[in-house]
Amino acid sequence: MQADRRVHAPTIFSPIDALLLLVAIIWGGSYSAAKVATGQLLVLQFLVLRFGLTFLLLLPALRGLAVPGWRPALVGASGLGLNLLAIFVCETFGVSLTTASNAAFLISLCVAFTPLCEWVLLKTRPSSGMLAAAGLSLCGAGLLAFQHGGTAGLNGGDALMVLAALLRGVMVCMTRRHGARHALPALTLTAVQTGVMTLGATALMLALHGTAWQPLPADAGFWWAMAFLVLLSTLLAFFAQNYAASRTSPSRVALLMGSEPLWGALIAVFWMGEPMSLQGWLGGLLIVGSAWWATRPGSSPRA
DSSP states (O other), rough: OOOOOOOOOOOOOOHHHHHHHHHHHHHHHHHHHHHHHHTTSSSHHHHHHHHHHHHHGGGGGGGOOOSSSSSHHHHHHHHHHHHHHHHHHHHHHHHEEEHHHHHHHHTTTTTHHHHHHHHHOOOOOOOOOHHHHHHHHHHHHHHHHHHTTTTTOHHHHHHHHHHHHHHHHHHHHHHHHHHHOOOOOHHHHHHHHHHHHHHHHHHHHHHHHOOOOOOOOOOOHHHHHHHIIIIIIIIHHHHHHHHHHTTSOOOHHHHHTTTTTHHHHHHHHHHHHHEEEEEHHHHHHHHHHHHHHHTTTTTOOOO
């Protein structure tokens, strides 16, 4: 009889859990770091710099394209890169126009949007529990929108974060479809995506601003934020998540990574001094709670 090779979730907090929690904290802090950086540089120019530096570091991974059938795989990966560029454009403009805490909470709506996108794009109907979680998440977004009173609802930055969350759901479905058709290594796929994103952000920058690029800031805070985003939020977090995901259960990964928006809000409030009302915390926790419900052990995404 063959040995059971299934990965079982540990019953106590393990070093793998600590690694996943570290990734969630790093990604939570990325919203504040992006807000610091975009306060000193045009958003599109910031994206060119961020993606360009990441692509240079990932250049050796392009050797993974030396496989049979690499051309259609490259085309598919380039399409994913364009979708990812749209996500980051919405996210980064959104962060620059709203609070980092709102951005962190609202982007987690992707957990609710993903099964809906799967329903439309992959024809897989979500369960009633997933639909209920999506509804609770939208209620949480409403509480965030009106946390300071008034009738304006979602501002432009909040709306862009909601759109980014929806595009993330689309991205999950596109990536699943691409993975079923092609066998590119994950790091090679990431390298192709960042290359496409660099070219796309450069084209957008030239189309909207021409050659009127800002000189790069000399402020140390800007470069610390950029180093955090490129080295920690992209490279380290990518490797750590993939290392941990191969050694524990998917549900445990999802639950620990689901704490990302909460860490993002805490960092924004206590480090950047952003205001957050009780209603805002309630809305944010409703979104996080819905994400936890959707990814808890034993939950079924399909009807």
